[in-house]
Amino acid sequence: MDEDILYHLDLGTKTHNLPAMFGDVKFVCVGGSPNRMKAFAQFMHKELQLEGDGEDIEDICAGTDRYCMFKTGPVLSISHGMGIPSISIMLHELIKLLHHARCCDVTIIRIGTSGGIGIAPGSVVITDTAVDSFFKPRFEQIILDNVVTRSTELDKELATDLLNCSRETPGFPTLIGHTMCTYDFYEGQGRLDGALCSFSREKKLDYLKRAYKAGVRNIEMESTVFAAMCGLCGLRAAVVCVTLLDRLESDQINLSHDVLVEYQQRPQLLISNFIKKQLGLCGQMS
Numbered sequence: 001m002d003e004d005i006l007y008h009l010d011l012g013t014k015t016h017n018l019p020a021m022f023g024d025v026k027f028v029c030v031g032g033s034p035n036r037m038k039a040f041a042q043f044m045h046k047e048l049q050l051e052g053d054g055e056d057i058e059d060i061c062a063g064t065d066r067y068c069m070f071k072t073g074p075v076l077s078i079s080h081g082m083g084i085p086s087i088s089i090m091l092h093e094l095i096k097l098l099h100h101a102r103c104c105d106v107t108i109i110r111i112g113t114s115g116g117i118g119i120a121p122g123s124v125v126i127t128d129t130a131v132d133s134f135f136k137p138r139f140e141q142i143i144l145d146n147v148v149t150r151s152t153e154l155d156k157e158l159a160t161d162l163l164n165c166s167r168e169t170p171g172f173p174t175l176i177g178h179t180m181c182t183y184d185f186y187e188g189q190g191r192l193d194g195a196l197c198s199f200s201r202e203k204k205l206d207y208l209k210r211a212y213k214a215g216v217r218n219i220e221m222e223s224t225v226f227a228a229m230c231g232l233c234g235l236r237a238a239v240v241c242v243t244l245l246d247r248l249e250s251d252q253i254n255l256s257h258d259v260l261v262e263y264q265q266r267p268q269l270l271i272s273n274f275i276k277k278q279l280g281l282c283g284q285m286s
């Protein structure tokens with residue numbers, strides 16, 4: 001293409017010098033909420049001891065209200081909204097952006113929230129494989145009128161490195177497990193508290209227990225397409241989500257604001273330690 005307009009990011013190859021703006025990016029962290037991703041960028045700014053206090057960090061995508069993007073040294077922090085369609089659009093444009101900027105050796109990590117199954121709320125789950133609602137490691141992309149099935153395996157070595165790093169980040173339990181990705185927060189995750197519900201509490205528990213038996217430890221809404229797209233495009237990718245509740249116990253999220261904020265910081269803390277290690281800022285990886 002003579003010109004590539006990354007419409008939802010409000011960036012383009014003719015309007016912006018993408019190699020100058022993004023050429024040094026080595027880590028991309030993504031998550032649903034714009035505020036969380038801004039807070040993460042400000043946190044990374046401090047952790048990397050960059051100049052200034054980072055409070056006035058600029059949203060690179062300020063020209064659109066679809067997504068937010070912040071850059072702190074080699075770390076890009078981007079929001080993706082909720083659900084597969086939203087993250088998939090962002091990933092198409094982000095991956096093209098990294099290509100146009102001639103970035104190399106990029107690691108991409110989703111830092112999110114999730115519902116746990118059979119584990120303590122506040123636990124952090126590092127995903128080994130993202131699975132669909134049938135507990136299958138696949139993402140079905142509709143292309144024209146075909147269903148194309150894509151693999152959702154994530155980088156096992158990266159997951160193990162993150163688990164090792166978590167051992168040096170005390171204060172919360174961290175584990176590796178499968179993550180189930182759904183198309184909905186309510187009926188799609190077996191909740192009884194949505195506007196619509198057509199199944200019993202027994203059926204819900206039976207489903208969630210079968211998920212647990214199949215290795216699923218948490219449920220969220222983006223991991224399958226994230227794993228599939230990053231895998232196909234050759235990006236080293238990980239999904240690290242804190243659990244806000246145990247779905248075998250309840251459906252409603254009734255955490256106080258302070259607890260919710262602290263829980264959301266857990267994956268950020270782990271990833272910041274990981275990035276600092278990778279950059280050689282605090283010793284060697286174990």
Ligand SMILES: O=P(O)(O)O[C@H]1O[C@H](CO)[C@@H](O)[C@H]1O
Pocket residue numbers: 031032033081082083111112113114185220221222
């Ligand atoms: O916390 P984030 O990153 O938004 O992720 C989870 O939270 C949202 C639902 O509340 C879904 O997007 C789910 O995947």
Ligand SMILES: O=c1cc[nH]c(=O)[nH]1
Pocket residue numbers: 113114115116185189219220221244
């Ligand atoms: O239960 C939950 C909590 C957060 N995000 C989800 O997708 N599900």
